Amino acid sequence: MRHRPGNPTLVPVPPPAPVQLSAHRCLTRQAVDRALALDVDFVEFDVERCADGTLVVFHDSVVEVGGEEVPLASLSLDALRAVVPDLMLYDEVLDALAGRRRAHLDLKFVGSCAEATARAVERLGADNLVVTTLDDDAVREVRGWAEAHGHPDLLVGLSLGRRVTGFPVWRQLRVRASEVWPHLRYRQSRANLVVAHHWLARAGVAGFARRRRLPLLVWTIDTPRSLRYWLRPGRAFLVTTNRPEEALAVRGRRTARMWG
Template identity: 90%
Template sequence: MRHDPVQLSAHRCLTRAAVDRALSLDVDFVEFDVERCGDGSLVVFHDSVVELAGEDVPLASLTVEELRAVVPDLMTYDEVLDALAGRRKAHLDLKFVGSCAEATALAVERLGGDNLIVTTLDDASVREVRDWAEAHGLPDLLVGLSLGRKVTGFPVWRQLRVRASEVWPHLRYRQSRANLVVAHHWLARAGLAGFARRRRMPLLVWTIDTPGSLRHWLRPGRAWLVTTNRPQEALAIRGRRTGRIRA
């Protein structure tokens, strides 16, 4: 069987400089995290808190202008969508809960449903976006439930429960209606790659940075999409595989 080359996503493009670097490369997707401020503004930011005067302050208590005063190179959601429109596909990693369909609708309006994927750690948010997509004639919009979350600081019983739900995610995927398997690389190797194949669902593996792992996951057929902090190296490895896809 002949497989298409694995697609590549430049991981965690949180500033205009990072987005511009990704746009200068031949990556397929640009990945960025989306958070919500207290005034409802959507921003490109990884964490739900920011350090202010030596303390962690929730973004939910700040306006976008107050956050920009602390993070001068902050990008708004509108700004990153403008930067990508007509140039690259977007990988939205939604870090907030609630109104995820609204954020998705804005991206669809600016980029088109064929030019983005949506991922989140929250099962209910996946279901919300999937329901919205189907109601608006976009049943093929890829929405993934991310597996492999950090459990540091959780009680032991909760750590075990989370990991069990990730190693055996059948119920979570059925209830959330995710149509994209999103797995940390060690979970993908531990069985989620097979889970995706058996269900004929595309597999997104994150985050692949070592040369050995890049060579493994960029072999055609291993995954649909790989996210990496080393897109230039990944592109070189993928390029060397071009034309060597065996039947």
């Protein structure tokens, strides 16, 4: 309860909104259908681009062909389908989600990101979409497109927490420093959503988001302890998880206690 200015009457203060949930890495029709059967808020999927420009739902930038790793961007759709028979097209997953769930779109490629975003906005609506990417230029491209086409509030996030395995030590340190202290990258990319791996979020990025008054997306939260921590109302805007059933149960118990 709190006092309203100029009025001694106490007015109730509404509790923080529940943290929203995103079912992580829904890359096949089976995984998408599973997420749709749950009461999650978002369905997360990764998008790559084939050599012929076709957008597909796929996580990795390489695929094994004949025992060798081949860049996905060098393969046509037909060649990729020969080794990944259950491959989903980007448009197929948009059609599956339309009118049913919001989409958490994680772009894994660089270039033409605005075009991919435009297709999602056309199919789902800007209010039903979150766009994330590891690439600063891609964030800037999508933000520019969104503002130019009347969607300034479209949430576009710069993801922090990329893998640095195989990088020279100097580059590993440089990448991690830019993630622990992301001020410059966020200002230059113009991201309006903070996206962080959970350990980075705890290391200070959550505080950065609060100070900037930006919504926070934390990935990927799977352990019971982490779910209890991050699903506390007000701690984040959105959490991605590979265990959506457990996350929904944790959130449900918290909501029941708040309103019980």
